[in-house]
Amino acid sequence: MAEQAEGFRRSREARRNALTDDYVEMIADLIATDGEARSVDIACRFGVTQATVAKTILRLKREGLVAAERYGALHLTDSGKAKAADARARHQVVVAFLKRIGVSPDIAERDAEGIEHHVSEETLAAFARLSG
Amino acid sequence: MAEQAEGFRRSREARRNALTDDYVEMIADLIATDGEARSVDIACRFGVTQATVAKTILRLKREGLVAAERYGALHLTDSGKAKAADARARHQVVVAFLKRIGVSPDIAERDAEGIEHHVSEETLAAFARLSG
């Protein structure tokens, strides 16, 4: 049953990475729309406190995805940008696919938020192929 | 942006419940195939230590999903059984759908493991409808 354990290991891994992906995606989005990413906006959009955001940002800095000076706006490093772009692409493929099979736009958006972190390349390719 | 925060809140909730669903599903599966569910088998199949399983089982007992005597096999309460049945049904719908759109069986199985916890009723219905 080592292969089954491997499947669950992957699933746990995906769960761990989901928040990281959400953060870099959010930061990229804020920079694109507002010109800069501030902790307070991230906290507001995620529905958590600024303290929680601060703690997570510390981890992302440690992992080399985010850079910022004290009290300054947040920036993505190159690897952070790459991760954000990848996350965004996956997200859009999943949303497009769900809409294509008849899921209503808001539900598609919401479900994609969870699903995008768990689709393999193969499944993502199938989604992309079938949405046009 | 309260609605966006709500989406993320749901996603966090799903992440929290994913492990619970995995456990009850696994316990039901072990009972169905082996006649009983033992911690050691759960640990092996999930690829974690027995100590980790013990701790999670404590939580599931607290939540009224699992029952067991000390050193005895694990049982599901009625609500545990209901949860397991629901999880299993979702799982099968997702797997069938993924296979249907051309994803290979083992990848379908693996991706479903992550995806099943994040599909809304609406999306699940679309999956079911499209797999025949």
Add this chain to the structure above:
DNA sequence: TTGAAATGTTAGCTATGGCTAAGTCGAAGA
């Protein structure tokens, strides 16, 4: 029947991700 192996439990460590409360900084208005 008894002792070793398998299984289960417990204690205690780490890291994460929530929270509140309190303190620090910076920018904008009186």
Add this chain to the structure above:
DNA sequence: TCTTCGACTTAGCCATAGCTAACATTTCAA
């Protein structure tokens, strides 16, 4: 200029989910 208010940080709490190590119990075979 100075003060105040919004934004950021830090400390410290809780629960979860992993781990190892040590201990308890059960089971099975010699």
